Amino acid sequence: MTRTRAWRTAGAAALLLLMAAGIAPARAEEGATPAYSPHGADTCLVCHNEPGLMGLFRTAHARPNDPRGPFGHGGLQCEACHGPGGAHVKARGKQPAGIVDFGAHALAAVAKQNGMCLGCHRDNAAHDWDASAHAANGVACASCHTLHAATDPVRSADTQVAVCTTCHQTEQTDLLKLSHHPLREGKMECTACHAPHGSTAPAQLLHNTVNETCTACHAEFRGPFLWEHQPVTEDCDNCHQPHGSAQPTLLKVRTPFLCQQCHEGAGHPSIANTPQGLAGVPGGVPSAFLLNGGCINCHSQVHGSNHPSGRALMR
Numbered sequence: 191m192t193r194t195r196a197w198r199t200a201g202a203a204a205l206l207l208l209m210a211a212g213i214a215p216a217r218a219e220e221g222a223t224p225a226y227s228p229h230g231a232d233t234c235l236v237c238h239n240e241p242g243l244m245g246l247f248r249t250a251h252a253r254p255n256d257p258r259g260p261f262g263h264g265g266l267q268c269e270a271c272h273g274p275g276g277a278h279v280k281a282r283g284k285q286p287a288g289i290v291d292f293g294a295h296a297l298a299a300v301a302k303q304n305g306m307c308l309g310c311h312r313d314n315a316a317h318d319w320d321a322s323a324h325a326a327n328g329v330a331c332a333s334c335h336t337l338h339a340a341t342d343p344v345r346s347a348d349t350q351v352a353v354c355t356t357c358h359q360t361e362q363t364d365l366l367k368l369s370h371h372p373l374r375e376g377k378m379e380c381t382a383c384h385a386p387h388g389s390t391a392p393a394q395l396l397h398n399t400v401n402e403t404c405t406a407c408h409a410e411f412r413g414p415f416l417w418e419h420q421p422v423t424e425d426c427d428n429c430h431q432p433h434g435s436a437q438p439t440l441l442k443v444r445t446p447f448l449c450q451q452c453h454e455g456a457g458h459p460s461i462a463n464t465p466q467g468l469a470g471v472p473g474g475v476p477s478a479f480l481l482n483g484g485c486i487n488c489h490s491q492v493h494g495s496n497h498p499s500g501r502a503l504m505r
C-alpha cells in the first residue's frame with residue numbers, strides 16, 4: 191500500500207532513488223548465511239502456482255531420478271537455480287530478499303545468475319563460454335534460455351531466430367533482404383553457422399574458419415581445385431554476405447563491380463554494351479557479355495576450375 195502511494199506521488203528523480211534503495215538491501219543480503227526453505231518446491235508452489243511456471247516439470251530439469259538435476263534425490267529443487275529462499279519465504283515474498291531472479295531486467299547481477307547455471311553446466315554446454323563475446327558483454331544464460339517452458343524457444347528451429355534477433359537487429363534486417371539463407375522461413379538456424387556458447391573461431395563460428403563453416407554444407411566449393419581463385423580459398427566472405435543481401439546470390443556487390451574491386455577493366459570487357467551504358471571502369475572495353483551476369487558470363491567457374499584448360503576460370 192505504502193509502496194503504491196510512493197510510486198504514484200514520487201517525481202522521476204525520487205523514483206530512481208527509491209529503486210536504487212530497493213535494490214541495495216536485496217543485494218546486501220546475498221552475503222548472509224544461506225537459509226533454504228523447509229520443504230523445497232512444496233513451499234514455493236504454495237505461492238508460485240502460476241500456470242506459466244509449470245512447463246518446467248516437463249523438462250529435463252525436473253527428472254526425479256536424475257541425481258545431477260535439481261529434482262534428483264537430495265536436490266535443492268527450485269532453490270538449485272533461485273538460490274536459498276528461506277529469507278524470501280519468511281518475508282512472504284514482499285522483497286526478493288536474496289532470491290535469484292533471471293533475465294536482462296532481473297535484480298540479481300548477471301554474473302550471479304549465470305553462476306547458478308554454471309555450477310552444474312561448467313563441463314558441457316559452457317565449454318568455451320568464458321571467452322565468448324556473450325560472456326564478455328554480460329549476456330545472461332536466461333536471456334537466451336527459457337526454462338519454465340516445455341519447449342525452449344532458442345533450441346527449436348522455428349523460434350530460435352526470433353530469440354537471437356531481439357538483440358541482433360542488424361542480422362534481422364539482413365534476413366529480410368532479397369537473397370538470404372532460409373532462416374526466416376524456419377528451415378535453418380543461426381546455430382547452423384554459430385556456436386551460441388562461444389568457440390575458438392572468429393565470430394563464434396561453428397568451424398575453425400568461414401570457409402570450413404560454409405563448405406560444411408556447400409561441399410562442392412571446398413576444393414582443392416586444379417585452378418584456384420585466390421579470394422575463394424581465402425574467405426567466402428570476400429564476395430558473399432552470409433546474413434542476406436539486396437544483390438542476388440548473397441553477393442556483397444553486383445557483378446561486374448564485384449570483380450572490378452580487384453581486377454582492372456583496361457584491355458578487357460568491362461562496360462556493358464547498352465544504349466544507355468553502365469558505369470564502368472575508365473578506359474574499359476564495351477561488351478555485350480557484361481549484361482546481367484557480367485564477368486561470369488564468360489568466367490563461369492568463379493569458385494575454381496578442375497578443367498585442364500580452366501586457368502581463366504571459364505570452364
Ligand code: HEC
Pocket residue numbers: 227230231233234235236237238268269272274275276278279282283284286289290291292
Ligand atoms: C508466501 C508466498 C511466497 C512463497 C512461499 C515464495 N514466494 Fe517467491 N515471491 C512471492 C511474491 C509475493 C513475489 C513478488 C512477486 C512480484 O513482485 O510480482 C515473489 C517473487 C519471486 C521471484 C521473483 C519473480 C520476479 O518477478 O522477478 C522468484 C524467482 C521467486 N519468488 C521464487 C521463489 C522460490 C524459489 C520460492 C521457494 C523457495 C518462493 N519464491 C517462495 C511470494 C512467495
Ligand code: HEC
Pocket residue numbers: 249250251256258259260270271306307308309310311331332335337342
Ligand atoms: C542442479 C544442477 C542444474 C542446475 C542448477 C541447472 N541445470 Fe540445466 N540441466 C541439468 C541437468 C542434469 C540437465 C539434463 C542434462 C542431460 O540430460 O544430459 C540439464 C539440462 C539443461 C538444458 C537442456 C534441456 C533439455 O531439455 O535437454 C539446458 C538448456 C539447461 N540445462 C540450461 C540451464 C540453465 C540456463 C540453468 C540456469 C538458469 C541451468 N540449466 C541450471 C542440471 C542443472
Ligand code: HEC
Pocket residue numbers: 304307308311314315316319324329330331332333334335344345350381385386387
Ligand atoms: C546466445 C544464446 C545462448 C546463451 C547466452 C546461452 N545458451 Fe545455452 N544453448 C543455446 C542454444 C541455441 C542451444 C541449442 C544447442 C545448439 O543449437 O548448439 C543451447 C543449448 C544448451 C544446453 C543443452 C546442451 C547442449 O549443449 O546442447 C545447455 C545445458 C545450455 N545451453 C546451457 C547454457 C548455460 C549454462 C548458459 C550460460 C552460461 C547458456 N546456455 C547460455 C543458446 C544459448
Ligand code: HEC
Pocket residue numbers: 231234235238243246251260267268269270271272292293332335336337338339
Ligand atoms: C533449472 C533452473 C530453474 C529451476 C529448477 C527453477 N527455476 Fe524458476 N526460473 C528460472 C529461470 C531461468 C527463470 C526466468 C524465466 C524462464 O526461464 O522461464 C525463472 C523464473 C521464475 C520466476 C519468475 C517468473 C517470471 O515470469 O519472471 C519464478 C516466480 C520462479 N522461476 C519460480 C520457480 C519455482 C517456484 C521453482 C520450483 C518449482 C523454480 N522456479 C525452479 C530457472 C529455474
Ligand code: HEC
Pocket residue numbers: 294322323324327329330333334344350353354355356357358380381384386392393394
Ligand atoms: C540478450 C541479447 C543477446 C541475445 C539474445 C543474443 N546475443 Fe549474440 N551478442 C550479444 C552481444 C551484446 C554481443 C557482443 C556485441 C556484438 O558483437 O554485437 C553478441 C555477439 C554475438 C556474436 C559475435 C561474436 C563475436 O565473437 O564477434 C555472434 C555470432 C552472436 N552474438 C550470435 C548470437 C546468436 C546465434 C544468438 C541466438 C542463439 C544470440 N547471439 C543471441 C547479445 C545477444
Ligand code: HEC
Pocket residue numbers: 351354355358361362371373378379380381382383384393400403427432433
Ligand atoms: C550461413 C551461415 C550463417 C548464419 C546462418 C548466420 N551467420 Fe552470423 N555470421 C556468419 C559469418 C561467416 C560471420 C562472420 C562475418 C565476417 O567476419 O565477415 C557472421 C558474423 C555474425 C556476427 C558478428 C557480426 C560482426 O559484425 O562482427 C553476428 C552478431 C552474427 N553473425 C549473428 C547472427 C545471427 C543472430 C544469426 C541468426 C539470425 C546468424 N548470425 C546466422 C555466418 C552466419
Ligand code: HEC
Pocket residue numbers: 368369370371372378382383400403404405406407408426427430431432438439440441
Ligand atoms: C547448414 C547448411 C549451410 C551452411 C553452413 C551454409 N549454407 Fe549457404 N545455403 C544453404 C541452404 C539450405 C541454401 C538455400 C538453398 C536454396 O534455397 O535452394 C543456401 C544458399 C546459399 C547461397 C545462394 C543464395 C541465393 O540467394 O541463391 C549462397 C551464395 C550461399 N548459400 C553461401 C553460403 C556461404 C558464403 C556460407 C558460409 C558463410 C554458407 N552459405 C553456409 C545451406 C548452408
Ligand code: HEC
Pocket residue numbers: 401404405408411412419421422423425426427428429430439441445486492493
Ligand atoms: C570472387 C568472389 C566469390 C567468392 C570469394 C565466393 N563466391 Fe560464391 N559466388 C560468387 C558469384 C559471382 C556467384 C554467382 C554465380 C552465378 O550466378 O552463376 C556465387 C554463387 C554462389 C552460390 C550459389 C550458386 C551456386 O552455384 O550454388 C553458392 C552456394 C556460393 N557461391 C558459395 C560460395 C562459397 C561456399 C564460397 C567460399 C568457399 C564462395 N561462394 C566464395 C562469387 C564468389
Ligand code: HEC
Pocket residue numbers: 419420421428429445448449450451452453485486489492501502503
Ligand atoms: C577480393 C579480390 C578479388 C575479387 C573480388 C575477384 N577476384 Fe579474381 N582474382 C583475384 C586474385 C588475387 C587472383 C589471382 C591473380 C594471380 O594469380 O595473379 C584472381 C584471379 C582471377 C582469374 C584468373 C586469372 C589468372 O590469370 O589466373 C580470373 C579469370 C578471375 N580472377 C576472375 C574474377 C571474376 C570473374 C570475379 C568476379 C566474379 C573476380 N575475379 C573477383 C582477386 C579477386
Ligand code: HEC
Pocket residue numbers: 446449450453455458459460477479480484485486487488489501502
Ligand atoms: C567475352 C568474354 C569475357 C568477359 C565478359 C570477361 N572476360 Fe575476362 N577473360 C576472357 C578471356 C577470353 C580471357 C583470356 C583467357 C586466357 O588467357 O586463357 C580472360 C582473362 C581474364 C583474366 C586473366 C587476365 C590475364 O592476364 O590472364 C581476368 C583476371 C579476367 N579475365 C577478369 C575479368 C573480369 C573482372 C571481367 C568482368 C569485368 C571479365 N573478365 C569479363 C573473357 C572474358
